[in-house]
Amino acid sequence: MRLADLIGGAVVLLLGLAVIYFSSQLEYHSEFGPGPGFLPLWVGISITVFATVLIFNIVRKHEKVGAFLKPRTREGFKLLLIIIATFLLLPLLGFSIGFGLFAGGTMRIMGRHGWIVCVLTAIGIAIGIRYVFGYWLGIPLPTGVVGW
């Protein structure tokens, strides 16, 4: 965790430096007062200063804290991959079918539910999205190649 914390601090520090760099390209003063670069520059400077203090604190203290990766982190990563796959397929399948498959698949892969339950959930979710969002709430969602 200490290493993860250090990496986190370093990322924040880099972010601060990047913000200083990009905001220094914006006008600090404008005709009437502070310009568009005024606040971002100060935010960047502050992020850099506090990130430095944070890294210094992490290095100085030798506290033992919990691990960054936990036994179930793999499950979270699995879900992330399922979500990415679903989002990639959404333009092709549309929201109803795409999320129906997502729900059924997730319940099968992550919840270890039986096939019948998963298929029924997938169908139920697909119909639910179509009718609740599409008709009842009037939200136009993409329909995909199947047209549903």
Place this chain on the structure above:
Amino acid sequence: MDLLQNLYMGFSVSLTPINILYCLAGCFFGQIVGVLPGIGAPTAVALLLPLTFSINPTSAIIMFAGIYYGVAYGGTITSVLINVPGESSTVMTCLDGYQMALKGRAGAALSVAVIGSWIAGTISVAILMCFAPALARFALRFGPAEFFGLAFMSFGLLTVFGAEEPIKTIISTLIGLLIATIGLDVVSGMPRFAFGIPQLLGGFDFIVIICGIFGLAEVFNSIEEPEEGQLLKEKMRLRDLFLTKAEWIASRWAIIRGGIIGFLTGIIPAGGITTASFLAYLAEKRFSKHPERFGTGAIEGVASPEAANNAASISGFAPLLALGIPGSPTTAVMLAGFMMWGIRPGPLLFQTKPDLVWGLISSKFIGNLILLLMNIFLIPLFVMILRVPYTILMCFIVIFAAVGAYTVNNNFFDVWMMLGFGVLGYVMKKLKYPIVPLVLALVLGNLAENSIRQALTISGGSYAIFFTRPISALFIISGILAYLTPVIRWGVKGLQRPKVDIASKPGYKP
């Protein structure tokens, strides 16, 4: 007299069948959200917000308010019955509530929580009715310097109430401010941090961010660290819900004290309902004649924090409505809702939209009554909801978050951004960077930037404007003191540390 007229107008709005229905739906949904671990009030409001585009704003805000205080009621059930807080605001209830349940007094613990919440909630609405308009009238004197001071103080208070690591709280606030600056600058029209991506010119939509950072991130965190508890097998009968005379005597003043602490904490920007319940519990324990009973099933330990969290969930609307400053993550999400409906909360809201303001305030009387009845008669139903597998709930959260993000601009870019913010929220929580400061800074970022720029333009670039105007100076100095609190705490701790007697150490040679 004005107050009664306004209240009459409010009830004429909130007592329409459609608004009663929305209030009922909000309370019911809030209660369910409170019962389910892994989903909180800001997440629920964030996920539902995009679905209310076509609903009347007054009805929608009445529903969201119902969710907010409904969550505070719902979280109690899991705290008492399975020792797992459904909501962070009911963490303190676990300490004595679960102990009471183990002693066979689960019904009494739930009852005192409901009655306490109802009494404190009703008192809180009554005070809010008098306080909020007065605050709005006072805020009419505010100029850009005062608004910047207020935002500055709110950010500072986050470090006081915030977390164990103040530096991470400040960094989180700064990242929120940074995200708020992305897009076209409203004054000069220049793009900032857009890097030639057209979708970024308008900046990140708040709904996209909160759907990711609250909704999706919460799913990832809950999968990794599921909150599991053993539901007590014991059956609860109606008569178990009645308090004994001794229990009522022990809890009545705790309810009042908790309500007052809750109200005062709720009106402070960044105070929030979790802090309110925490402070109320500590105060009750400190002033009790038998503090040793706390943690072993003392009914005051349930009554006080429960009264406090409900009172705070209501008084939190005072800074939102009167100043346009959200006091908690949920009210921050609601502020985004106001903006989505084209309404700007602030001092003028009481004059421009009295029907909305008073309709909302009066709906809280109705909502509290609905929740009281709901909790007396529907507890078995809410206990049943606890048995819903998390995989199903998780799928619904992901779907709602994706649909919510998509509906903002009808494009997939926002859906991917929502996923990105979900991962960011997950990593931040793992590394103990608090999310709430980021969200509050994001909401207040534009107000803070526009105010400081206007103030410095008025003063010709002189920063003295923030100190020569008394209200602004008060806010700025309070903010500075708040930022310095961790340093002061650190110093005090250093002074209190017992001095090591070197002479007594083995091997010491004078």
